[in-house]
Amino acid sequence: MLHSIAFIIPFGDSVRPFLHRLRGVKIGKNVWISKFVYIDDNHPECVEIGDNSTIGLRTTIFTHTYFGKRQKHNPNKVVIGKNVYVGPHCLILPNVTIGDNSVIKGGTVVTRNVPPNTLYGMPNAEPLATVTVPLTYEHGYEEFVKGLRPIRKKNNNQKDKN
Incomplete structure (x- = not known):
């Protein structure tokens, strides 16, 4: 109480x-x-x-x-x-x-x-993946996970060249 x-x-x-x-x-x-x-x-x-x-x-x-x-x-x-x-x-x-x-x-x-x-604490939030299948009642969790496309981070050397 x-x-x-x-x-x-x-x-x-x-x-x-x-x-x-x-x-x-x-x-x-x-x-x-x-x-x-x-x-x-x-x-x-x-x-x-x-x-x-x-x-x-x-x-x-x-x-x-x-x-x-x-x-x-x-x-x-x-x-x-x-x-x-x-x-x-x-x-x-x-x-x-x-x-x-x-x-x-x-x-x-x-x-x-x-x-x-x-x-x-953790570093600041950042994008992790592109969502190609929304997580809604029309699509199950497994379908959502299969539709994720990881976002690849560029390393510091690649950033400097661009």
């Missing part, structure tokens, strides 16, 4: 952190938790967020990977250090530590530890 309320209620610098603390999340001082943030509801006690950190809109933090009926499995910790900024729409997976003063680019999937003082 507390998680559901914290998911949508205003006051990301006071009420949301307070409710997550009641759930068992270890949260430092001056933490901002944006709306629609999902913090593992099975094991909130395995999440730590350091002082002066920000968790961006629609971020998800998981501490376990079991599915369906609960298995005998110990959850893993997720530790977010002090002065960390996690951009919107990030996914933080189990057994991850994000070092102090780091910034996680919006939309990043964090699967490994991030050292302190690091800007972490």
